Amino acid sequence: MAPKSRLYWIVCYFILALYGVFTLLPIAYLVVSSFKTQLQIYAGVSSTFWFTPTLESYRFIFETKPILHMLMNTLIVSVGSTVFSLVFGTIAAYALARYRFRGRDDLAFYILSIRMFPPIVAALPIFMIFNNLNLLDSKIGLIIAYTSFNLPFVVWMMTGFIKAVPVQLEEAAMVDGQSQLGAIRDILLPVLRPSILAVAIFCIIFSWNEFLFALILTKSQAKTLPVAIPEFITWTEVGWNYVAAAGMVLVMPVLIFSFLAQRYMVRGMSMGAIKD
Amino acid sequence: MASIDIRNLRKKFGDLEVIPGFSLHAEDREFISLLGPSGCGKSTILRIVAGLEELTSGDVVIAGRNVTALEPKDRDIAMVFQNYALYPHKSVFENLAYGLRIRKRPEDEIRKRVTEVSELLQIQQLLQRRPAQLSGGQQQRVAMGRAIMREPAAFLFDEPLSNLDAKLRNHMRVEIRQLQQRLGITTLYVTHDQVEAMTMSDRIVVLNHGMIEQIGKPLEIYETPASIFVATFIGSPAMNLVRVRTDGNALVFPSGDRLSVERQLQGDVVLGIRPERIKLSASKSENSLPFEIVLVEELGAQKIIHGRIGATEMTVAFPEDVPLPTNGASVSLPGNYLHFFDPESGKRLA
Ligand SMILES: Nc1ncnc2c1ncn2[C@@H]1O[C@H](COP(=O)(O)OP(=O)(O)O)[C@@H](O)[C@H]1O
Numbered sequence: 001m002a003p004k005s006r007l008y009w010i011v012c013y014f015i016l017a018l019y020g021v022f023t024l025l026p027i028a029y030l031v032v033s034s035f036k037t038q039l040q041i042y043a044g045v046s047s048t049f050w051f052t053p054t055l056e057s058y059r060f061i062f063e064t065k066p067i068l069h070m071l072m073n074t075l076i077v078s079v080g081s082t083v084f085s086l087v088f089g090t091i092a093a094y095a096l097a098r099y100r101f102r103g104r105d106d107l108a109f110y111i112l113s114i115r116m117f118p119p120i121v122a123a124l125p126i127f128m129i130f131n132n133l134n135l136l137d138s139k140i141g142l143i144i145a146y147t148s149f150n151l152p153f154v155v156w157m158m159t160g161f162i163k164a165v166p167v168q169l170e171e172a173a174m175v176d177g178q179s180q181l182g183a184i185r186d187i188l189l190p191v192l193r194p195s196i197l198a199v200a201i202f203c204i205i206f207s208w209n210e211f212l213f214a215l216i217l218t219k220s221q222a223k224t225l226p227v228a229i230p231e232f233i234t235w236t237e238v239g240w241n242y243v244a245a246a247g248m249v250l251v252m253p254v255l256i257f258s259f260l261a262q263r264y265m266v267r268g269m270s271m272g273a274i275k276d
Numbered sequence: 277m278a279s280i281d282i283r284n285l286r287k288k289f290g291d292l293e294v295i296p297g298f299s300l301h302a303e304d305r306e307f308i309s310l311l312g313p314s315g316c317g318k319s320t321i322l323r324i325v326a327g328l329e330e331l332t333s334g335d336v337v338i339a340g341r342n343v344t345a346l347e348p349k350d351r352d353i354a355m356v357f358q359n360y361a362l363y364p365h366k367s368v369f370e371n372l373a374y375g376l377r378i379r380k381r382p383e384d385e386i387r388k389r390v391t392e393v394s395e396l397l398q399i400q401q402l403l404q405r406r407p408a409q410l411s412g413g414q415q416q417r418v419a420m421g422r423a424i425m426r427e428p429a430a431f432l433f434d435e436p437l438s439n440l441d442a443k444l445r446n447h448m449r450v451e452i453r454q455l456q457q458r459l460g461i462t463t464l465y466v467t468h469d470q471v472e473a474m475t476m477s478d479r480i481v482v483l484n485h486g487m488i489e490q491i492g493k494p495l496e497i498y499e500t501p502a503s504i505f506v507a508t509f510i511g512s513p514a515m516n517l518v519r520v521r522t523d524g525n526a527l528v529f530p531s532g533d534r535l536s537v538e539r540q541l542q543g544d545v546v547l548g549i550r551p552e553r554i555k556l557s558a559s560k561s562e563n564s565l566p567f568e569i570v571l572v573e574e575l576g577a578q579k580i581i582h583g584r585i586g587a588t589e590m591t592v593a594f595p596e597d598v599p600l601p602t603n604g605a606s607v608s609l610p611g612n613y614l615h616f617f618d619p620e621s622g623k624r625l626a
């Protein structure tokens with residue numbers, strides 16, 4: 001490849017910088033707003049990034065609402081639904097990837113199509129079913145709901161990842177003396193680890209941020225943090241600083257988590273020793 | 277005594293009958309190649325012997341034990357795959373050790389065995405590497421090593437050399453054969469490369485559409501191919517085949533040229549002769565045919581000459597470094613190297 005000209009790089013970095021500003025500005029705004037008082041928020045553009053920071057908003061939200069409880073709920077529901085989605089989704093994906101059976105491709109597409117319709121369509125039926133099953137305002141109910149939304153994604157992604165791993169790896173293990181399940185455990189799953197982690201990250205983030213179902217299906221016991229955030233905007237008060245502080249509490253764990261996990265998302269799954 | 281017995285094997289994928297009926301007996305220590313074009317069912321047979329594929333009917337007996345209903349892990353076999361199938365997340369050492377680890381052998385035994393095998397294959401210095409850090413030839417060796425580790429009753433190879441470049445392939449061919457003879461392990465070797473089959477095997481099974489065309493020692497198959505299919509599949513350049521008319525003791529070429537032979541044949545026959553058996557000369561002699569040279573391929577050690585007898589295309593391999601006749605060449609076809617096949621069934625005429 002010919003070396004790129006200086007101009008090429010200048011343009012490249014300019015576009016990237018523009019994109020960086022575009023995506024980071026709202027977050028920066030969230031960060032600064034969370035350290036402001038209500039008055040400072042409305043104080044005008046000049047003082048957007050120039051003010052005396054205060055932790056007042058944080059103190060307020062933790063005192064008025066069970067933030068930690070809701071954060072815990074969010075965590076449990078996210079991790080729970082991710083684990084369920086991965087376990088069931090990977091098993092289904094294995095069947096779709098490794099076995100030929102009548103209607104396989106139709107089934108695979110049908111599973112994906114579940115992901116295509118707007119969640120609101122399912123909201124009412126799910127509410128009524130959960131009402132009958134006594135699953136409203138329970139964490140397990142929310143976990144089931146999120147699992148049903150994450151599953152198609154997991155099945156679809158994992159089917160692709162498993163197909164990309166030559167079946168001969170498992171067969172070699174079986175000839176070496178392992179059972180089929182043992183071969184999956186010893187060989188396939190370790191090889192898939194980066195892929196599974198990448199899929200898990202997407203599942204967790206989806207559940208973590210989910211708003212609609214949490215709003216409809218929970219009340220207090222199982223309430224998650226995203227539902228609580230808009231509640232700082234009331235008839236009497238528009239508490240942007242509180243919204244920002246609660247938003248920070250919600251965003252920070254994901255941000256840190258994604259930062260730590262990003263190498264798994266980036267590191268290729270192409271560690272195979274397979275020549276074709 | 278680790279013989280392999282495949283009895284009346286049949287295999288259908290849905291409605292597609294891939295193996296309509298296959299039987300084979302491999303003696304202890306024997307090296308048998310399954311040779312045939314792509315898609316003829318070689319891998320399917322091998323995978324059924326390994327237990328990786330279910331059979332529709334028939335029996336597989338390894339070392340006197342009927343393993344038809346057993347899982348691969350209980351069959352005491354080792355397999356080398358075309359893509360090597362090395363475990364990408366394990367070091368070479370652990371790739372080799374895996375079979376013994378599953379069997380929960382003590383650590384010092386595993387170390388000892390890995391050392392032995394890696395010395396045998398000269399991969400000692402690679403033990404700590406991952407498969408991705410190895411060249412194709414090294415991966416091939418590791419795959420071989422993994423197969424040897426447990427001293428199985430039988431080796432199964434599925435085109436193990438087809439991902440290597442030609443030079444390395446020639447080298448590994450010799451090496452695999454030596455190793456197999458040294459270890460004395462009964463081997464089924466699948467290949468579509470007739471050179472591999474010819475050079476490595478005790479016996480070759482030539483397959484076509486899941487059916488055995490011929491079983492025999494390499495030279496038997498070369499010298500007396502049982503059918504047109506075998507005749508064209510074995511040997512390079514491929515055997516010349518001409519459909520000729522018979523007239524008493526003479527063969528009549530489409531050009532009208534006549535060639536007298538010692539045997540009595542009836543009707544039309546397919547005449548076969550290997551390019552390396554044809555004699556090419558400048559002078560016309562009794563029972564030689566006029567030959568028009570069209571193209572000469574120089575391979576160094578030999579020349580491959582493409583030409584015509586009348587309109588009939590004919591390939592001649594010319595071994596020595598002899599100058600070619602410039603004009604008016606003729607060929608003679610020695611009678612004891614002629615093959616005759618039935619034009620309808622393609623079978624050899626006795
Ligand atoms: N799992 C399968 N399902 C359906 N057909 C198959 C399957 N495996 C192989 N076949 C078919 O069986 C035939 C023989 O395949 P194979 O044994 O792989 O041939 P070879 O190894 O000689 O190239 C081919 O026509 C192939 O398409």
Ligand SMILES: [Mg+2]
Binds near residue numbers: 318319
């Ligand atoms: Mg094959």
